[in-house]
Amino acid sequence: MKLSDLNNEQLKAVKATKGPVLVFAGAGSGKTRVLTYKVWYLIKNKIYLPKEILALTFTNKAASEMRERINKSIKCDGVTVGTFHSIGARILRKYIKNLDKRYSSGFTIYDGSDQKLILKEIIEELDLNNYKEFNPNLLQAKIDSFKNASMSVKDVQSEANGFENKKIAKIYDLYLEKLIQNNAVDFNDLILLPIQLFKKNKSSLKAYQNLWKYILVDEFQDTNSPQFKLISFLAGGHKNITVVGDDDQSIYGWRGANIDNILTNFKDTFPKAVEIKLEKNYRSTQRILDGAWSVVSNNANRAEKKLVATKGQGERISLIPTGNDKEEALAVADSIKKDIKINKSKFQDFAILYRTNAQSRIIEQIFMREGLPYSIVGGTKFYDRKEIKNVLAYLILICNLNDNVALKRIINFPVRGIGEKTIKLLNDLANKKKISLFESLQFAKELKLRNKQCDSISNFYDSINKFHDLLEKLDCKELFRVILEEFNIEYYYKNNPVEQDRYNNIQELKSSIDYFAETSGGGLREFLQEIALYTDLDDWNSKQNSITLMTVHAAKGLEFPTVFITGLEQGLFPLMRVDDSSDQFEEERRLFYVALTRAMEKAYLLNAYYRRRFGSQSTSSFIQSDFLNEINKDSLKVKKYKSVYTKRIVNSANGKTVKMARTVTEFDDFAVGDMVQHNLFGVGTIIVLNGAGENQKVGIEFKDGLKKKLIVKYANLKRID
DNA sequence: AGTCCTATCATTTTT
DNA sequence: TGATAGGACT
Numbered sequence: 171m172k173l174s175d176l177n178n179e180q181l182k183a184v185k186a187t188k189g190p191v192l193v194f195a196g197a198g199s200g201k202t203r204v205l206t207y208k209v210w211y212l213i214k215n216k217i218y219l220p221k222e223i224l225a226l227t228f229t230n231k232a233a234s235e236m237r238e239r240i241n242k243s244i245k246c247d248g249v250t251v252g253t254f255h256s257i258g259a260r261i262l263r264k265y266i267k268n269l270d271k272r273y274s275s276g277f278t279i280y281d282g283s284d285q286k287l288i289l290k291e292i293i294e295e296l297d298l299n300n301y302k303e304f305n306p307n308l309l310q311a312k313i314d315s316f317k318n319a320s321m322s323v324k325d326v327q328s329e330a331n332g333f334e335n336k337k338i339a340k341i342y343d344l345y346l347e348k349l350i351q352n353n354a355v356d357f358n359d360l361i362l363l364p365i366q367l368f369k370k371n372k373s374s375l376k377a378y379q380n381l382w383k384y385i386l387v388d389e390f391q392d393t394n395s396p397q398f399k400l401i402s403f404l405a406g407g408h409k410n411i412t413v414v415g416d417d418d419q420s421i422y423g424w425r426g427a428n429i430d431n432i433l434t435n436f437k438d439t440f441p442k443a444v445e446i447k448l449e450k451n452y453r454s455t456q457r458i459l460d461g462a463w464s465v466v467s468n469n470a471n472r473a474e475k476k477l478v479a480t481k482g483q484g485e486r487i488s489l490i491p492t493g494n495d496k497e498e499a500l501a502v503a504d505s506i507k508k509d510i511k512i513n514k515s516k517f518q519d520f521a522i523l524y525r526t527n528a529q530s531r532i533i534e535q536i537f538m539r540e541g542l543p544y545s546i547v548g549g550t551k552f553y554d555r556k557e558i559k560n561v562l563a564y565l566i567l568i569c570n571l572n573d574n575v576a577l578k579r580i581i582n583f584p585v586r587g588i589g590e591k592t593i594k595l596l597n598d599l600a601n602k603k604k605i606s607l608f609e610s611l612q613f614a615k616e617l618k619l620r621n622k623q624c625d626s627i628s629n630f631y632d633s634i635n636k637f638h639d640l641l642e643k644l645d646c647k648e649l650f651r652v653i654l655e656e657f658n659i660e661y662y663y664k665n666n667p668v669e670q671d672r673y674n675n676i677q678e679l680k681s682s683i684d685y686f687a688e689t690s691g692g693g694l695r696e697f698l699q700e701i702a703l704y705t706d707l708d709d710w711n712s713k714q715n716s717i718t719l720m721t722v723h724a725a726k727g728l729e730f731p732t733v734f735i736t737g738l739e740q741g742l743f744p745l746m747r748v749d750d751s752s753d754q755f756e757e758e759r760r761l762f763y764v765a766l767t768r769a770m771e772k773a774y775l776l777n778a779y780y781r782r783r784f785g786s787q788s789t790s791s792f793i794q795s796d797f798l799n800e801i802n803k804d805s806l807k808v809k810k811y812k813s814v815y816t817k818r819i820v821n822s823a824n825g826k827t828v829k830m831a832r833t834v835t836e837f838d839d840f841a842v843g844d845m846v847q848h849n850l851f852g853v854g855t856i857i858v859l860n861g862a863g864e865n866q867k868v869g870i871e872f873k874d875g876l877k878k879k880l881i882v883k884y885a886n887l888k889r890i891d
Numbered sequence: 892a893g894t895c896c897t898a899t900c901a902t903t904t905t906t
Numbered sequence: 907t908g909a910t911a912g913g914a915c916t
Binding site: 895899 | 907909913915916
């Protein structure tokens with residue numbers, strides 16, 4: 171690592187070591203480089219000690235990458251690199267009792283599905299089962315948005331008018347109460363509660379301001395208001411902070427991210443901020459950048475800037491309109507096969523991006539049939555699977571006996587004769603005695619239950635207690651094994667023929683616990699903390715030899731030599747038919763910008779005129795995406811794709827017609843005027859085209875004046891743009 | 892209490 | 907299309 175690796179603007183960002191710095195880092199402009207070099211620079215020149223530096227990211231993957239890259243350059247043990255949520259969790263583990271005595275440091279972190287279970291309980295308690303507007307999904311979104319806006323129950327109550335809103339305020343109130351009872355916090359609390367702590371308890375804030383004397387923030391455009399508030403608190407004393415981001419890549423507005431944080435709020439809060447723009451792009455060709463810019467620059471709400479490629483013009487972006495979703499997938503498959511054949515590229519050079527996860531299915535089907543290896547990132551997450559949730563609930567309950575959500579998940583799993591009615595009786599008993607649901611189990615004899623049920627309940631109670639006591643004595647690897655054994659969990663899955671997938675997932679969980687125990691030496695609590703904040707994206711492995719399928723959101727921060735953007739249709743991408751000047755439409759544009767700027771060399775844009783939705787029999791028709799009207803035409807080249815998926819062939823021996831599956835797919839790759847490269851004859855220009863597809867012939871005039879007629883199939887021509 | 896069958900619904904993106 | 911919730915039956 172040396173300073174001469176950096177360009178002027180990057181250098182300026184690295185050397186600004188006192189006071190606030192705002193870096194606009196366009197796609198592929200060396201954002202991560204600036205961050206890692208800056209940490210290296212701060213430590214090497216002894217401007218700050220490693221332990222005085224805090225680096226915040228959004229994903230675990232970004233955090234571990236940064237840690238790794240800094241580690242390669244300099245000994246940096248003690249630098250704190252973490253996600254907003256993990257740092258929030260760390261602060262709370264230490265100080266949550268100062269905030270509210272009812273909490274203890276062993277709190278559980280609830281994800282969306284846990285939140286919904288709590289809300290379901292509340293809906294039942296308030297007898298609102300029959301109202302469609304009070305469903306867990308909707309209420310969870312409501313509560314998240316209250317929290318994103320930092321609204322207390324009082325704030326919501328004061329704005330509530332009418333039956334529905336008053337009930338929602340009540341539900342919010344009960345929800346917060348239940349979390350405290352369960353000794354649990356949700357994702358938003360990991361940011362909000364530290365803020366409350368810092369307001370209430372100045373000495374804890376002082377402690378962190380003295381600890382972290384330099385703060386770096388990655389992907390600043392994705393911060394929401396509470397996250398910005400938290401940063402402002404931490405940096406509020408010394409104001410030594412660098413934030414790096416790109417307003418054009420702000421794509422989490424729907425989750426509360428506030429693009430104004432990067433556009434105006436940072437400069438308002440830190441008036442002396444130095445502003446630096448990184449506009450040199452090291453990733454993509456100029457054609458790709460121009461195409462992406464021509465769309466995103468239509469946004470009104472953005473900072474003025476334009477990327478310049480260090481790589482040169484490159485090939486044009488290919489636009490491939492197709493008839494339907496199946497044909498779209500085939501066009502992708504054929505383009506990949508062709509590219510591999512001609513350019514010797516590898517499967518991992520390709521990414522297929524789409525707006526919604528549901529679009530992956532048809533692509534998967536076609537790839538499977540065509541024998542193309544692929545891996546899907548996202549979709550149903552490993553730790554969201556039911557069987558994993560169930561097994562983990564045992565571990566969570568053992569750590570936090572107050573966690574009713576965990577208890578209810580497993581009290582009758584595997585089946586032990588404790589049904590819904592019994593649980594309700596126990597719940598009433600707990601309320602009457604003012605004890606937790608778990609503690610109520612020891613008084614089950616007071617209820618009118620069958621002997622068998624009483625035994626079952628007391629066995630369960632004793633076992634859980636036994637493991638709770640063993641918590642500090644066994645490591646998580648051992649503990650997990652005895653738990654699987656004691657509660658017959660493995661046995662249940664192993665002997666159930668329809669549960670084999672689930673059995674395998676349990677095995678996978680087992681090995682991930684083993685791995686954790688061996689590498690970090692942590693206990694069960696540490697393991698649970700880690701996976702509570704884990705996403706599948708975190709272990710996406712670019713080195714495996716397969717084509718990557720993912721949503722545009724999941725692709726942010728990644729790069730691929732060749733990128734296919736599919737489903738470019740009105741209503742799909744952009745997703746909703748909204749006013750093209752609205753904030754939502756601007757976010758869709760940025761999403762398109764993110765998608766296109768993932769490409770290093772080649773980009774393909776695809777749309778289908780008919781698409782099947784919800785797996786319905788009929789297809790609905792779509793018009794091309796507005797983005798295809800907005801995109802600069804000089805960057806584009808339209809390719810005609812005609813799939814001959816089934817072909818009727820007459821058997822000359824018996825005269826019968828047979829249907830042949832998938833013979834050839836026709837591609838018009840060349841046009842008159844295209845420059846091409848031939849292995850033997852060198853560079854030439856196409857002067858005439860005959861026929862199409864398989865048997866297309868081209869007439870070429872080569873540089874030395876030589877004219878040749880060649881068959882495309884055999885000529886092995888490479889187009890040069 | 893537990894099992895199996897049918898009806899219904901969802902598709903935006905996720906730390 | 908595929909998951910899942912709720913109802914009927916054992």
